[in-house]
Amino acid sequence: MRRAKPFLYLLPALALLAVWMYRPLLYTFYLAFHKWSMVPGTEPLFVGLDNFARLLQNKGFLDSIGNTVLYTIGLLPFSIVIPLVLATVTHHMEGRMKNVYRALFFIPMILAPVSVSAIWRWLFHPSNGLVNIVLMKLGAIDAPIAFFSDPGWAKWIILLITGWKMVGFSTIMFAAALTGINREYYEAASQDGAGSLKQFFHITIPLMSPMIIFMLTMSILFSSQWTFAYIDILTTGGPYGTSTNIYYEMYKYAFSNLNAGFSSAAALLFFVVFGLISLGLNALSRKYSFYDN
Amino acid sequence: MQHGLLILMCLIAVFPLYWMVNSSFKNESEIFTSSLVPSSPVLSNYTYAFEQMPIFRMMFNSFGVAILMTALQLITGLLAAYALVRWRFRGQLLIFSVLSLTWLIPFQAVMIPNYVLVNQMGMNESLLGIVLPFTVSTFAILSLYQSFQSFPKVLIEAASIDGLSDFNILVKLILPNIKSSVASLGIILFINGWNEYLWPMLVTKKMENAPLQIGLKLFVNSDTNMWGSLMAATTVSCLPILIIYLILQRQIVDSFVRFGIK
Numbered sequence: 001m002r003r004a005k006p007f008l009y010l011l012p013a014l015a016l017l018a019v020w021m022y023r024p025l026l027y028t029f030y031l032a033f034h035k036w037s038m039v040p041g042t043e044p045l046f047v048g049l050d051n052f053a054r055l056l057q058n059k060g061f062l063d064s065i066g067n068t069v070l071y072t073i074g075l076l077p078f079s080i081v082i083p084l085v086l087a088t089v090t091h092h093m094e095g096r097m098k099n100v101y102r103a104l105f106f107i108p109m110i111l112a113p114v115s116v117s118a119i120w121r122w123l124f125h126p127s128n129g130l131v132n133i134v135l136m137k138l139g140a141i142d143a144p145i146a147f148f149s150d151p152g153w154a155k156w157i158i159l160l161i162t163g164w165k166m167v168g169f170s171t172i173m174f175a176a177a178l179t180g181i182n183r184e185y186y187e188a189a190s191q192d193g194a195g196s197l198k199q200f201f202h203i204t205i206p207l208m209s210p211m212i213i214f215m216l217t218m219s220i221l222f223s224s225q226w227t228f229a230y231i232d233i234l235t236t237g238g239p240y241g242t243s244t245n246i247y248y249e250m251y252k253y254a255f256s257n258l259n260a261g262f263s264s265a266a267a268l269l270f271f272v273v274f275g276l277i278s279l280g281l282n283a284l285s286r287k288y289s290f291y292d293n
Numbered sequence: 294m295q296h297g298l299l300i301l302m303c304l305i306a307v308f309p310l311y312w313m314v315n316s317s318f319k320n321e322s323e324i325f326t327s328s329l330v331p332s333s334p335v336l337s338n339y340t341y342a343f344e345q346m347p348i349f350r351m352m353f354n355s356f357g358v359a360i361l362m363t364a365l366q367l368i369t370g371l372l373a374a375y376a377l378v379r380w381r382f383r384g385q386l387l388i389f390s391v392l393s394l395t396w397l398i399p400f401q402a403v404m405i406p407n408y409v410l411v412n413q414m415g416m417n418e419s420l421l422g423i424v425l426p427f428t429v430s431t432f433a434i435l436s437l438y439q440s441f442q443s444f445p446k447v448l449i450e451a452a453s454i455d456g457l458s459d460f461n462i463l464v465k466l467i468l469p470n471i472k473s474s475v476a477s478l479g480i481i482l483f484i485n486g487w488n489e490y491l492w493p494m495l496v497t498k499k500m501e502n503a504p505l506q507i508g509l510k511l512f513v514n515s516d517t518n519m520w521g522s523l524m525a526a527t528t529v530s531c532l533p534i535l536i537i538y539l540i541l542q543r544q545i546v547d548s549f550v551r552f553g554i555k
Contacts, residue, residue: 003382005376005380005459006376006377006379006380006382006385007376007382008376009372009373009375009376009379010372010373010376010377010388012368012369012372012373012429013369013370013372013373013429013434014373014388016369016428016429017395017429017431019410020403020407020425020426020427020428020429021395021398021403021429022395023406024402024403024405024406024407024410025398025402025403027405027406028402028403028405028406031405031406038405038408038409040412040413086299086302089295089298089299090299093295097296101299101302101303102546103542103546104303104306104307105302105303105306106545106546106549107306107307107310107535107538108306108309109549110484110534110535110538110545111310111488111531111534111535112487112488112490112505112506112530112531112534113488113490113506114490114506114507114509114510114513114530115506115509115527115530115531116309117513118313118509118513118523118524118526118527119309119310119312119313119524119527120309121513122312122313122316122520122523122524123309123312125520128324128325128520130312130327133326133327134327137327164305164306164309167302167306168306169549169554172546172549172550173549173550173553176550214553218553218554221397222554224399225399225400228401228490228491229490229491232490232491233510233513247399247401250401250402251401251404251491254404254405255495260405263405264405267399267401267402270399270402271402274397275397278397
């Protein structure tokens with residue numbers, strides 16, 4: 001009885017995870033080797049490695065990998081560079097303004113993706129959106145740009161919106177890490193005549209490296225998740241698949257093309273690749289996580 | 294110089310929201326202009342939005358889903374994290390590793406089987422169908438595990454010797470002492486639940502069964518030219534979370550700092 005106790009407390013969580021996580025995960029693995037349209041009453045048909053072979057020849061799938069990489073890298077300025085600057089600049093401020101700034105930066109973070117999409121869709125409206133009106137008035141463009149249906153623009157707008165939402169969160173995280181840095185480092189550096197830029201690169205960045213790596217990991221692992229809703233609402237992956245990402249393709253294979261096997265095969269491939277990436281990132285963060293001790 | 298930069302960044306962060314509110318009060322002839330204040334503010338966009346969408350009903354759904362998810366994730370999380378901290382047992386390391394890895398599984402990897410299961414259970418178009426796959430959050434378990442670990446073991450031992458049952462140790466001794474962490478985590482879980490997108494969209498197709506976000510999406514896709522009322526609906530959809538932010542600003546920021554995001 002005593003030995004069963006911990007399992008009793010773990011039971012609700014593990015049982016529910018088994019039903020809603022592990023069972024479906026195994027089922028996805030199973031479906032990856034089958035062809036099935038999810039119609040109730042029909043049985044999945046075994047097709048071996050066929051899904052994988054077709055996936056790797058599918059231009060849309062390969063393009064979506066390219067976009068996934070673009071979104072992942074493109075988000076880094078918004079999740080690392082800009083926030084690091086904002087956190088440092090506000091950190092050296094005295095009094096209330098510091099908190100007011102940070103509170104305002106944070107607002108986009110808590111809003112729902114759908115609300116955010118609706119607002120930006122209106123701002124970037126192809127003929128009457130504020131962005132087009134202003135650009136026309138400034139004389140920067142001659143004709144309004146159809147941002148969401150222009151293959152050259154769509155993915156950058158998606159990236160911009162995702163980034164806009166992220167800045168505040170990273171800023172707050174970096175700000176929290178900064179308060180943990182001993183002020184004496186800076187005082188010593190000032191006495192040695194180091195300017196604020198030099199202090200930033202020689203003290204702030206190295207001492208913040210654990211948090212930077214943490215945010216880097218978050219950003220890399222979740223950027224595809226964060227862009228999903230904006231892709232779905234604003235461009236549905238288009239035009240010509242130029243703004244899609246791998247999760248969105250998985251969703252479309254399953255719920256637009258009703259091809260569960262294809263979607264599952266993509267999930268499985270993705271898993272292997274991301275598993276390797278997170279192992280690498282984990283090793284990296286271990287290496288740096290005890291920097292200040 | 295510094296303040297100039299920061300004010301610019303604040304404007305970028307907040308201006309879209311201002312533009313949303315501004316547009317929602319403009320009349321039909323003014324909506325396509327760039328005026329920064331509506332010349333004669335109207336409420337017609339709001340009345341139209343409320344006529345077209347069961348907004349209160351959807352808001353109720355959103356609160357229902359978010360509160361239910363938060364409560365269940367906290368309960369299952371507290372029990373599991375307690376077990377992991379309180380006892381040493383066989384398989385502990387394995388369970389811990391599995392939980393850590395589960396955190397990384399994207400929902401898209403399990404959506405098809407879950408969709409099939411919820412349909413089989415006849416739970417589509419129901420709030421419970423939305424909540425069920427989100428009754429456990431491994432993110433919550435791991436976060437609570439961290440909080441539990443900072444609680445002194447000696448006190449637990451002492452309480453145990455005094456005859457307090459294991460469950461009461463959790464509820465009467467540990468919980469009151471870490472309630473600020475639990476509340477912080479609850480805030481994040483609530484915001485996540487409120488903002489959940491993909492799964493509610495798969496489960497609900499009708500506005501009256503959907504959370505606010507999904508209803509808004511249906512509205513975005515159906516009436517693309519009614520920009521005034523779309524912005525009115527969006528303003529209403531942002532209000533609850535903005536009001537909560539206004540009241541709990543400090544705690545919300547603290548909780549994100551403490552636990553990060555999923």
